[in-house]
Amino acid sequence: xxxxxxxxxxxxxxxxxxxxxxxxxxxxxxxxxxxxxxxxxxxxxxxxxxxxxxxxxxxxxxxxxxxxxxxxxxxxxxxxxxxxxxxxxxxxxxxxxxxxxxxxxxxxxxxxxxxxxxxxxxxxxxxxxxxxxxxxxxxxxxxxxxxxxxxxxxxxxxxxxxxxxxxxxxxxxxxxxxxxxxxxxxxxxxxxxxxxxxxxxxxxxxxxxxxxxxxxxxxxxxxxxxxxxxxxxxxxxxxxxxxxxxxxxxxxxxxxxxxxxxxxxxx
Ligand code: 0O2
Numbered sequence: 001x002x003x004x005x006x007x008x009x010x011x012x013x014x015x016x017x018x019x020x021x022x023x024x025x026x027x028x029x030x031x032x033x034x035x036x037x038x039x040x041x042x043x044x045x046x047x048x049x050x051x052x053x054x055x056x057x058x059x060x061x062x063x064x065x066x067x068x069x070x071x072x073x074x075x076x077x078x079x080x081x082x083x084x085x086x087x088x089x090x091x092x093x094x095x096x097x098x099x100x101x102x103x104x105x106x107x108x109x110x111x112x113x114x115x116x117x118x119x120x121x122x123x124x125x126x127x128x129x130x131x132x133x134x135x136x137x138x139x140x141x142x143x144x145x146x147x148x149x150x151x152x153x154x155x156x157x158x159x160x161x162x163x164x165x166x167x168x169x170x171x172x173x174x175x176x177x178x179x180x181x182x183x184x185x186x187x188x189x190x191x192x193x194x195x196x197x198x199x200x201x202x203x204x205x206x207x208x209x210x211x212x213x214x215x216x217x218x219x220x221x222x223x224x225x226x227x228x229x230x231x232x233x234x235x236x237x238x239x240x241x242x243x244x245x246x247x248x249x250x251x252x253x254x255x256x257x258x259x260x261x262x263x264x265x266x267x
Pocket of ligand 1: 052073152153156
């Protein structure tokens with residue numbers, strides 16, 4: 001197949017990956033803008049290279065004419081979570097959406113692979129709009145914790161280096177590393193609530209400070225300068241004192257002042 005032909009075939013997959021990365025990043029923003037903990041920590045995506053598609057098609061004896069139906073990970077999205085519980089929350093978020101239809105799912109967390117690999121895989125059908133019309137594509141979504149990702153990235157690169165024949169000693173080390181990663185995930189799950197509470201409180205404070213700064217900046221455009229300078233000094237005092245309760249009170253008071261000046265709608 002000519003390279004131009006490959007490009008035309010793979011282009012919609014690249015669009016699907018870009019769109020899905022944007023959508024999952026919006027979910028992160030949605031939680032964080034509310035000052036809440038996001039079950040998604042980060043998201044990345046990739047389209048399989050032409051050489052790996054050909055390699056996979058050869059390995060699985062797939063005819064090139066039907067590789068789009070038979071290779072379900074041409075488009076791949078990887079969602080990284082902090083805790084195992086978050087993975088299942090993300091699966092439910094995806095299940096509830098109308099723009100992706102789950103076609104297949106594999107839980108390699110409950111059913112750990114012989115290699116020690118853990119992750120949750122979904123194959124979803126996703127529509128993209130192209131110049132030729134709507135095209136339904138398969139996208140593989142891998143959902144895993146930071147710890148699982150650390151292990152599988154290293155193991156994957158070793159598989160690549162040793163072409164599936166990883167020496168026994170390294171394989172044994174990988175197996176014990178997989179156990180350590182499993183323990184780490186379990187330990188982290190024990191303190192999940194405490195960590196979430198700390199992160200929520202940090203984010204809420206960061207959002208509040210950011211809102212206060214925007215309000216003060218807007219007030220400079222419409223209110224008396226001397227008044228705004230005294231508001232700003234009051235804020236700096238409270239901020240430096242670090243008393244959260246006082247900061248909340250100040251934020252509410254400032255919201256009222258800004259509303260009176262119609263300053264909240266200014267850019
Ligand atoms: P790459 O280079 O990541 O694309 P399939 O291969 O999807 O047709 P299979 O093997 O039943 O069928 O699917 P599975 O087991 O769900 O694996 C799909 C992907 O999960 C793999 O894609 C890997 O990315 C990842 N994966 C599965 N098992 C392992 C493992 O033991 N170690 C690591 N590091 N990753 C794994 P590809 O195409 O194999 O590779």
